Structures are given as C-alpha cells and as structure tokens.
Amino acid sequence: MAERKTGDGRTVVSGPAKMTPSExxxxxxxxxxxxxxxxxxxxxxxxxxxxxxxxxxxxxPVVHEQGAAHMADGYSRVSGRxxxxxxxxxxxxxxxxxxxxxxxxxxxxxxxxTPEAGTMGMGLGGFQEANxxxxxxxxxxxxxxxxxxxxxxxxxxRAFDRAMSEIGPTQLNIPRDFFYGEIEAEIPEPQRVERxxxxxxxxxxxxxxxxxxxxxxxxxxxxxxxxxxxxxxRALAERLGAPVVNSYLHNDSFPxxxxxxxxxxxxxxxxxxxxxxxxxxxxxxxxxxxxxxGTLPQHGMDYWPKNAKIIQIxxxxxxxxxxxxxxxxxxxxxxxxxxxxxQRLAGRDLxxxxxxxQRAETIRSEKDAWETELSEWTHERDPFSLDMIxxxxxxxxxxxxxxxxxxxxxxxMPPHVMVSTDIGNINSVANSYLRFEEPRSFLAPMSFGNCGxxxxxxxxxxxxxxxxxxxxxxxxxxxxxxxxxxMTAVRHDIPVTAVVFHNRQWGAEKKNxxxxxxxxxxxxxxxxxxxxxxxxxxxxxxLVVDQLDQVGPALRQAVDAQMNDGRTxxxxxxxxxxxxxxxxxxxxxxxxxxxxxxQDYV
Numbered sequence: 001m002a003e004r005k006t007g008d009g010r011t012v013v014s015g016p017a018k019m020t021p022s023e024x025x026x027x028x029x030x031x032x033x034x035x036x037x038x039x040x041x042x043x044x045x046x047x048x049x050x051x052x053x054x055x056x057x058x059x060x061p062v063v064h065e066q067g068a069a070h071m072a073d074g075y076s077r078v079s080g081r082x083x084x085x086x087x088x089x090x091x092x093x094x095x096x097x098x099x100x101x102x103x104x105x106x107x108x109x110x111x112x113x114t115p116e117a118g119t120m121g122m123g124l125g126g127f128q129e130a131n132x133x134x135x136x137x138x139x140x141x142x143x144x145x146x147x148x149x150x151x152x153x154x155x156x157x158r159a160f161d162r163a164m165s166e167i168g169p170t171q172l173n174i175p176r177d178f179f180y181g182e183i184e185a186e187i188p189e190p191q192r193v194e195r196x197x198x199x200x201x202x203x204x205x206x207x208x209x210x211x212x213x214x215x216x217x218x219x220x221x222x223x224x225x226x227x228x229x230x231x232x233x234r235a236l237a238e239r240l241g242a243p244v245v246n247s248y249l250h251n252d253s254f255p256x257x258x259x260x261x262x263x264x265x266x267x268x269x270x271x272x273x274x275x276x277x278x279x280x281x282x283x284x285x286x287x288x289x290x291x292x293x294g295t296l297p298q299h300g301m302d303y304w305p306k307n308a309k310i311i312q313i314x315x316x317x318x319x320x321x322x323x324x325x326x327x328x329x330x331x332x333x334x335x336x337x338x339x340x341x342x343q344r345l346a347g348r349d350l351x352x353x354x355x356x357x358q359r360a361e362t363i364r365s366e367k368d369a370w371e372t373e374l375s376e377w378t379h380e381r382d383p384f385s386l387d388m389i390x391x392x393x394x395x396x397x398x399x400x401x402x403x404x405x406x407x408x409x410x411x412x413m414p415p416h417v418m419v420s421t422d423i424g425n426i427n428s429v430a431n432s433y434l435r436f437e438e439p440r441s442f443l444a445p446m447s448f449g450n451c452g453x454x455x456x457x458x459x460x461x462x463x464x465x466x467x468x469x470x471x472x473x474x475x476x477x478x479x480x481x482x483x484x485x486x487m488t489a490v491r492h493d494i495p496v497t498a499v500v501f502h503n504r505q506w507g508a509e510k511k512n513x514x515x516x517x518x519x520x521x522x523x524x525x526x527x528x529x530x531x532x533x534x535x536x537x538x539x540x541x542x543l544v545v546d547q548l549d550q551v552g553p554a555l556r557q558a559v560d561a562q563m564n565d566g567r568t569x570x571x572x573x574x575x576x577x578x579x580x581x582x583x584x585x586x587x588x589x590x591x592x593x594x595x596x597x598x599q600d601y602v
Contacts, residue, residue: 008033010056016186021178022048024153024185026055032160032190034084036060036075036463037113038068042088044115044128044176060463060492063484065092067456069099069112071488074460076108078418078440078468080228082163083460086113089176090128097135098450100169104139105446107226109163111170112136118177132173141166149178150185157188165193167226167315195227195315197340198332206284206311206328207344212351213282213309215359216240219265220254221247221334223287223315225439229335230254233286236342241356242284243363245273248294249431252442253287256435259360262367265303266294268431268580272370274303276363281305284341285312285326287334289319293447296586313337374432378404384514385578392576397546399574402426402501405551406433409499412552414559417441417469418461422454422482424475425507429580440465452481455498459485462494469559470496476528477506483534489568490539496568497558498540500531503575511579516588535570546574 004014012031013019019027025048029037038060041049052059062068065087072083083103087093093114103110114136116122117129133143142162144155152174159172197203210216218240224233230253237244237260244254248266255261263270265277277283283305288294290312295304309327312320313334320329330337352359379389379401392399406426410433413419419434420443421427436442443461445453454472462470474482479500489496510524532542541561543554551573558569 006031006033008035013187016184018182018184020047021149021152021181021183022051024183024187025156025174025179026051026057027187028153028156028160029057029084030055031157031187033081037084037086038062038071038075038460039086040065040068040088040092042092042115044089045086045113045174045179047179060488060494062456062488065095066099066452067482067485067488069096069103069110070453070456071460071463072110073099073103073106073108074420074443074457075464076103076110077106077443078461079464080226080440081109082160083108083110084113085110086115088128089115089117089132090130093132094130094135097139100136101139102445102448102450102453103169105448107167107222108169109167111159111163111172112140114171114173116173116175119175120177133171136169136171139169140171141168142170143173144171145173146175146178149181150183152178152183153185153187157190161191195333195336197336198313198330202328202330203337203340203344206330207341209282209309209311209327210240210284210341210345210350211348213240214351214355215279216242216282216284216352217277217280218242218244219247219277219283219285219288220244220250221286221288222250222253223313223334224253225250225287227287227315227334228439229287229333229338230439232335232338232342234258236284236286236338239342239345240350240352241359242352243273243276243359245270245277247288248291249444249446250442251431251434252436252439255437257437260363262363263370264431266296266431267298268429269298270370270432271299271301271373272366274298274301275366278303278305280308282309282311285310286338287313287315289314289316290323291447292323295324298581375407379576380578380580384519388577396574399546399576400548400551401578402429402503402575402580404548405501405573405575406430408548408551409433409555410435412555414469414556417471418443418458418465420444420454420458420461420470420472422472422474422478423449423451423508424478425511425579426475426501426503426575427454427473427478428508430473451478454478455482455496456485456488458496459489459494462496466494469563471555471559472496472498474498474500475507476500476502476504476526476531479531483531486535486538486540486568486570493566495562495566497555497562497571498569499555499571499573501575502528502531502572503577504528505577507579511581512588514579516590530572532570532572541567541569542572543569544572544574
C-alpha cells in the first residue's frame with residue numbers, strides 16, 4: 001500500500017487500496033487537513049468516529065448541535081480552512097440548520113457531514129428518520145449524497161473541494177449503513193481553484209474611471225478578508241489617497257490605525273465613513289456584494305452616493321450589479337484585482353493626485369468629529385431612554401449606560417483580539433466601537449441575524465487560533481440561547497471571554513415597540529437570574545460589573561486569565577434599559593387598525 005504526506009505532515013493512503021468506507025471517509029478528511037470536528041457523538045457515524053483519534057482528528061463534543069455548526073463557522077473564518085461539523089441523523093442534523101445558514105451568509109467553507117438513516121429503513125418512518133438534503137438546500141453551495149459505499153472517498157473529497165471553490169458551506173449526506181463493509185478506494189488529492197484578477201478589459205475600464213476620479217472611495221468588504229487582501233487594498237488606497245470604509249460587519253477588512261481608515265457603513269456605523277462616501281464620484285467596492293442592509297440610511301443620513309460610478313469586484317459573478325447599479329463589474333479575486341488596478345495606476349497622473357492633501361484633511365476632520373461625538377454620546381437621549389434611565393435608577397441603582405460600556409471595552413481590547421458579536425440592540429451599537437488591526441478578527445452572523453451566535457462562534461475561532469484572545473459579546477436574550485456552550489469551553493480547555501450585557505429585555509424588538517407601537521410592550525421583558533451564578537456553576541470564572549471604572553480592568557483581567565491561565569470568564573455587565581436606534585426602521589411603519597375594537601387601542 002503506497003502512502004503520501006499531507007501538507008500538515010500526516011500520512012494518507014495513496015493509490016487504490018482495500019479499506020472500509022469509514023477508513024476511506026477518514027483518510028479523505030486527513031488529506032484535506034482536517035484536525036478538528038465539532039459535534040455530538042452518535043451511533044450513525046460511530047464506526048468512523050472510532051478512528052478519528054488515530055488519524056489525528058479531535059472530535060470536540062458540544063452542548064447543542066447549533067453550537068457545533070457555529071463553532072465550525074468561527075473556526076473556518078479565522079483559519080481560512082474548512083470548518084467541519086457532524087451529528088446524529090435526524091434531530092442532531094436538523095439542529096444545525098440555523099447555524100449553517102449563518103455560515104452561508106458569511107461565505108464560510110464549512111462542511112456539514114450528515115449521517116442519514118439506513119437505506120433499508122428509509123421511507124418506513126423509522127427512528128430518527130428525516131429527508132436531510134432539502135433541509136440545507138437553500139444554505140449550501142453543493143450537496144453530495146453517497147449513493148454507494150464505493151464512492152465514499154470521491155464524494156467526501158468533492159464536498160471539501162466545493163466548499164473552497166464555491167466559498168460557502170457544503171453538505172455530505174451518508175446513509176449510516178454505508179460506513180461498513182470492504183471496498184477498494186483511492187483517496188483523492190484536494191483540488192483548489194486559483195483565482196485571478198478578472199478580465200483585462202474591465203480592469204482597464206476601472207482604471208480609467210479611477211484615473212479621472214476627483215474623490216474616489218474604497219469600500220473594503222468581506223472578500224478582502226477572505227482573500228487575505230488587506231495589504232493590497234491598502235496599496236490601492238494609498239495610491240489614490242482614497243478614504244477606505246468597511247462594509248457592514250467587516251470592520252476587520254482594513255487596519256483602524258491607518259490614516260485612510262474611516263470605519264464601517266451600515267447600521268450603527270461610522271458617521272465619518274458615511275459622510276465621506278456620500279462625496280464619492282467613484283466607489284471601488286472591493287470584495288463586496290453590496291448587500292442591501294449594509295447600505296441603508298443611518299443616523300438620519302441617506303449617504304449612498306446617487307451619482308457615483310461604482311466599480312464592483314466580487315468572486316461571484318452573480319453578485320455583480322445585483323443590489324446597486326454599477327459602471328464596471330469585475331468577477332475576480334479581491335487581492336489579484338487590487339494588484340491589477342494598482343499596477344494600472346502606477347506612474348499615471350491621476351485627477352485625485354492634485355487634491356490629495358485637501359482630501360487627507362477632510363478625512364482627518366470627519367474622523368475627529370465622529371470620535372468626539374462618540375466620546376460625548378454617553379447615553380441615548382430620546383424620551384423613552386430618559387424614562388428608562390430614571391426608572392432603572394429607582395429599581396436597581398445607577399446601572400451602566402451601554403455606550404459608555406462599549407467605549408471602555410474598546411479601550412481595553414488586547415492586541416490581535418478576535419471579537420464575535422451576537423444580534424441585538426447593544427451588540428449592534430457596538431459596530432461603532434469595534435476596531436481591528438488585522439483581518440479574520442471580527443465575527444458576526446451577517447445578514448442572517450440569528451441569536452445565539454457569538455459564544456459558540458468565538459469558541460470555534462479560539463480552537464483555530466489558540467494564541468489569540470477571543471471575546472464574545474451577547475445580550476441577555478441571545479445569551480440564554482447559547483450560554484450552555486460555556487461547558488464546552490471549560491470541558492475541552494478552549495478558554496474564551498464572554499461579555500454579557502444584562503438589561504433584562506429583548507432590546508432590538510422592544511425599540512420597535514417604542515417607535516412604532518406607542519410603548520405597547522408584548523413579550524419583550526426578561527426577568528433574568530444571575531448569569532454570573534449560572535456561569536460559575538458551569539465551571540467558569542465570573543466578574544459582575546456595575547461601575548464604569550471597573551469595565552476596562554475587568555476585561556483585561558478576564559483576557560489575562562484566558563491567555564495565561566487557560567480560564568474561561570463571563571463578564572456580566574449590568575446595563576440600563578435605554579435603547580439605540582431601531583434595527584429595522586426600513587421594514588416597519590405605523591400600524592393602521594380597521595376593526596372598531598382596536599381604534600382606541602391605536
């Protein structure tokens with residue numbers, strides 16, 4: 001039997017050989033560099049699981065399979081490699097749907113392995129039987145169903161290849177009885193696609209637009225992170241002297257310390273970024289699909305430039321011009337395309353060269369004004385928030401204003417940090433305060449917007465990069481969905497820091513009831529027990545913070561415990577019930593009631 005070495009030094013079978021389907025499956029995982037799988041053990045794949053450890057694969061058992069898929073997502077986004085999740089057929093697999101949808105919108109190459117009920121029982125209503133392919137059809141780039149044990153290695157390899165080439169989750173569906181027997185198989189070598197800059201004609205057109213631009217702006221998107229193209233984006237920005245704005249929830253796509261960085265667009269983003277892009281005559285959307293939610297009006301500004309020429313660069317041709325009208329669309333890799341554009345602009349006399357100093361001063365001025373406003377924006381000023389602050393002071397004392405907390409957390413962030421944020425009001429406001437110096441640092445559920453995301457995702461990120469500090473932000477509603485995974489972090493020595501904003505409400509939706517339903521609150525209040533007490537019972541360290549000057553020291557203490565002592569810490573921060581701007585102002589309007597019994601109510 002021939003053997004060959006994989007990229008990480010492990011040995012894999014080479015050439016045709018007799019083996020079991022389980023061995024073919026595991027050998028193909030090894031060939032693709034898999035060292036970690038997240039999931040819950042199950043009889044449906046136990047024969048393969050039995051040889052994970054000898055093959056150098058760690059199965060990380062979780063509390064809930066949704067958490068496992070989120071961990072695979074976080075692992076993938078930080079490492080740039082596959083994240084792998086597996087579970088028991090039926091309910092174990094169906095529990096993963098939400099998290100795979102989040103991975104889909106994050107373009108994460110997650111491989112969802114779905115053992116299925118046995119072939120002789122399908123259609124008979126047997127134990128844990130389900131039709132598992134339709135569940136994931138909308139949220140996967142490719143689905144493979146092993147229809148014969150002899151195809152195990154072939155289809156396993158293809159699921160891994162397609163996850164990378166299609167830049168998104170794939171599914172590998174395997175009837176549980178197909179793990180057994182004896183076959184002859186050949187383990188396929190991984191196939192990877194080399195991505196180019198796109199066609200030269202369109203690159204020439206884009207360069208010509210930029211050469212004549214008076215106020216170019218670069219929108220740096222998630223594709224910049226995935227292509228490891230931050231340095232190439234920086235080079236293009238410096239050649240143009242162009243302000244760089246981050247696309248929504250991709251705050252790690254350009255270093256915050258750079259003079260041309262202006263912050264994120266979208267919900268609770270940077271006013272400086274919005275004001276600057278509103279002046280653009282040419283926008284380079286580098287590695288961005290220009291999603292509709294990420295360019296909505298915010299802070300009372302409809303900032304998207306109506307008359308600007310748009311150059312959109314995306315690895316998926318279907319995204320080009322889908323949301324915004326564009327002048328030039330380039331289907332290409334963000335790194336290669338940025339290099340091609342920079343080369344085309346080298347040595348040319350650009351229109352924007354003559355206003356470089358003036359534009360730099362404008363960028364500096366707008367950023368300074370926004371930073372001053374953020375520092376002075378200590379609490380929300382609308383009547384509801386003022387009422388809640390007064391009410392909170394009577395009930396619980398002077399709990400902390402969320403914006404002040406977020407500013408203190410920002411100041412205390414360690415170098416090389418990875419931050420995962422959940423959905424919710426305070427977490428969304430955090431978009432204004434989260435700044436990063438390197439890519440693969442910011443993890444959010446993107447446009448799927450599901451609760452229970454932050455903690456398991458940052459655990460997966462920490463598993464991929466144990467040398468980096470890992471911090472999760474969650475509101476008390478979302479925390480209730482995911483806090484059980486603290487046991488996963490403690491049990492398996494994957495230390496993280498969780499910041500829980502305790503304000504006793506579903507804040508994002510409650511704000512809609514304030515603005516659109518005259519404060520008629522339905523199902524928005526949460527009477528929570530001590531999250532610190534629950535976390536302590538699960539084996540974590542805990543810190544309860546109710547004084548502003550404790551916030552920064554508490555975060556630093558927790559990160560120190562994570563990095564030096566291998567300890568997981570939960571910071572419970574007691575916050576007032578004031579609320580930021582509504583999350584979906586674009587999707588709501590004042591209600592109209594036609595039935596007579598509702599008229600006085602409205």
